[in-house]
Amino acid sequence: MMSKAQREAPCPRELIIATRNPGKVHEIESALVGIPVCIRSLEDFPFVQSPDETGQTYSENAVLKSSFYSQSTGIFALADDSGLEVEALKGAPGILSARFGEASSDQERIDLLLKRLSGILHEDRQARFVCAISLVDAGTGLLKIFEGEVQGTIASAPKGSNGFGYDSIFIPDGYELTFGEMSSEVKNTISHRAQALAQVRAFLKEWFAEATQGSSNPKVSKNSSS
Secondary structure, eight states, X not given: OOOHHHHHSOOXXXXXXXXXXXXXXXXXXXXXXTSSOEEEEGGGOTTOOOOOOOOSSHXXXXXXXXHHHHHHHSSEEEEEEEEEEEGGGTTOBGGGGGXXXXXXXXXXXXXXXXXXXXXXXXXXXXXXXXXXXXXXXXXXXXXEEEEEEEEEEEOSSOOOSSSSTTGGGEEETTOSSOTTTSOHHHHHHHSHHHHHHHHHHHHHHHHHHHHHTTOSSOOOOSSEEO
């Protein structure tokens, strides 16, 4: 994740991105460029186990993960939980998006979803991506939740090779391309995760500004949702 020079440079604050999904890591790192944190990944803590995602909502799972990793590593933790909700499937796959049908790959999950939508007309394939991001600092008790969502439609077949997960079959409202066909620059301004990360970035800028101005313990907000 970090170069040797980055690891040896003074670090005002460490932040672990609590995901093993390289696509998510890249999106989150890109959104936090310029924020005075040293980004760590789970690869930097190989002996820390992963918690079971037992939450009933995206927010619950995000908090569960960020709390676990902050307590396990002793540093600031950011975790996200996200999913695709398809109206014709009564909101499925939802919070089980990454484990949909026990499929072992993105392509298998996409194939299963399209199979279940077989015969459903384009105008009845409405869906939305939802994302919840949690920031936790076990040392100060800080806990913040940020949410974003984007409405769209499920394509009849995968299009594009950019992104990850269900990106190749999701067409956001107002566009003709799937997330998989879009450049990362465009996707990262309109996606569900981009919306939540914009809130994270704004919060961190304010939080670190307060710390720089001499507060030893900037405003702590528990169980707060944006």
